[in-house]
Amino acid sequence: MPARTQQEEALDFPVPTKRKVYRTKSEIASAIKTARDIMRKDAGLNGDLDRLPQLSWLLFLRAFDERVDGLRAIEYDDYMPALDETHQWQAWGANEDFTGDSFLNFVNNDLLPYLRTLEGSGPDDPRNVISSIFQEVNNRMLSGTLLRDLVNIVNSIDFQADDTVHTMAFVYESIMKEMRDAAGDSGEFYTPRPVIKFMVEQSFLKLGESILDPACGTGGFLVEAFDESKPLVTNSTELAQLHSDIRGIEKKPLPYLLCMMNLLLHDVDVPRVVRENALIKMRNETSRQYLVDVVLTNPPFGGEEEKSVADRFPKGIATRETAWLFVYSVIERLKSGGRCxxxxxxGSLFETRSAAKQIKEKLLKECNLHTIVRLPQGVFAPYTQIPANLLFFEKTGPTEETWFYEIPTPVGRRGYTKTKPMRREEFAGCTAWWGGKAREGREDSEHAWKVSSKEIKGRNFNLDLSNPNTANDLAHRPPAELVGDLIKTEKEILGLLEEIEAGLRSSE
Structure with a gap:
């Protein structure tokens, strides 16, 4: 008889049932802290950008066991678990006697390879979700004992308790807070929840509409769109359709994993999210079947794509500036009548060089750019102080006029910080002014003004327009703001000179 593995021997003993269970927010916060302390002891993990992925994939498997396999087994008598018995959480994650080198070997050489090779029988099979997530997931811990300690903490988090309905969201937020702090140094900017909520609400979503975020990151827009639409659902067929209509694309593996976990914790069992370069994917998928009704997104700020990606775009707009490539791709991806x-x-708004100018010209020609909301300084703090704007447009024909609304900075403050972020209430004035779905009754005010498309074209498609209803008293403006305006003006002049130079060279 072949020698039995430690896992098989451990299964001879009952899995301990009397363990601490983390349910409340304070308990879960404590559990996350303990988990991080355990991972700090392991020589294979260096910093939070190593530790947080490690914790995330374990939490995903634990959440999947309870939120998908567990609940489906209760709901359907004939439900077959997605994973075989050996690889289900209860066989290894909940088995505290399975530890040490044998446990480490099982995770590295059995569990993870198994998860990567799962293959479902159809688009709604959760095995496809698992295999896509774990293609690039690796265990980086070197100690089987510390890994067992970490798994024990994860195993003690209760993902099912009816009286802790917000527990899953809190687990996710706890991880995301740490992830945002760690990712700020690597150029990752996460959209604040008040901004997401405002953009989703002002998009006036309807059931049956396909909703895409082509730079979905950790899934903030997708989850908010799902939560906004779910109260409209009246039956299981509509709910299944809503699950299918929420779609995302994410380039990087860790945000992709967190996005899938985020949707899973919101009871979207089989998220329609793929891990690919969205710019390449959208250029390859040009047929009508890929068009969508709504796009909600925050593409990367100030990034540059590889030349091979830019070369996929039409001549003249093959810029490597990521934001404008996304704008072009979104316009192409929208159905007639779709909105974004x-x-x-x-910087993108006042960019007037050739590619940006042509894309803005395309935007105003094919779409109604009806609203630009100008955000105050520091909304994305602490990751960047770059001022940002929210553009709302519909693919319904040319723009005639564009309304601008400037969200004021709170009284007594120059901007936002990590400890004092933007709040949802600060959009209340803009929401009241908006005029509902039909945008009726809009008027000029100290915060709102409109500009004709003719004037925008006359400004060489510069959309970075200052509020004409606010006194521009130079004596009271912060020095940093004045310097920023000077730099912006110099860049505009440089752009015009480069266009003139290009024109002179072409005429020689």
């Missing part, structure tokens, strides 16, 4: 809410930095 997108975050863009000030």
């Amino acid at each position: 809410a997108i975050v863009l930095p000030n």
